[in-house]
Amino acid sequence: MLELKVDSEIVLKEIELFDAEDIFRLIDSDRENLRIWLSFVDSTKELFDTEDFIKSILFLPEEIRDFVTVIIYKGQKIGLIGFKLTDFVNKKTEIGYWISKEFENKGIVTKSIIKMIDYALDTLELNRIQIKCAIGNEKSSKIPKKLNFKFEGIERSAELLNGKFIDAEVYSILKDEWNSKN
Template sequence: MKFTYKIDEKTELKMLDLQESEQLFYLTIGSKETLREWLPFIDFTQKVTDTQNFIQSTMKQYSENNGFQAGIWYEGKMAGVIGFHKIDWNNKSTSIGYWLSNDYVGLGLMTKSVKAFIDYAIKDINLNRVEIRAAIGNKKSRAIPERLGFTEEGCVREAEWLYDHYVDHVVYGMLAKDWLNKNKIKRV
């Protein structure tokens, strides 16, 4: 069964599918200059087949029970991507990555999408920890975990190579007990 999650009347998350390769490719290319500042894969996304290969790798990820990637859909159009990097089932933890097209920034879509992914991770698949890492200078990505009440746990120096330089990452963590208590919800 493929993952779908209706957030509200205008917004839903759907697992990426090969049928959406072209749409995702053009969405990525349309925001290339902005996304390139923080995402190392942008220069390697040059053809629709590159996006097809990415989606196929996410389908493999899902088939191996190691997380998945979902399109963020707003008013019937893809607006961005959110996903679990991998799931550590032994330690019941995961990390989340995300990006949004320039055309959809400022609508609250990413905050709602990340919240939905945390709910799913903690309530539905019983994980204990969700982590988000963002480059120190990436204020928009850092605002999401800060807005959602994550704990800033520290800095990993030179954590990622971005084209011609290293960037430090701020690590944010959310524990199940804190998320459940904060949102006054129970596990399924």
């Protein structure tokens, strides 16, 4: 399993089935906070739901599998960050992420995203990284803005969340833009 060291306190470890219990416990203990912005929370009712999610990633052939990692902060699992909808032919991906509320506002997600971008552009040789944030999710949308992503627009009815469709802000950065700023 691949690990990316972000700094002396943060490691991104490729997700394994072994992580299911800890990830489920994180979701379950922070359910009310997470469900505000994440559609999967309400359908994650038992441990086997998290196990099925992890299996859906791991059982894909490696050449088409999205890279999903557990965010480990000071030795504790606190959330997930990964690529989704990766298109290797067109060299693009989207980054999705969440962490437990008690670890918000410490820069952990921002640092983790920077590491994931570097990995995507340098190792996977991708060209475009996208981040989508539900309209109103200020904490999440601050991150791509801070990292100089370009705002591309609003994806209407982007996700079904808590029984209603919500719009999402779409941000992206290209390899040459990232390299010129970092």
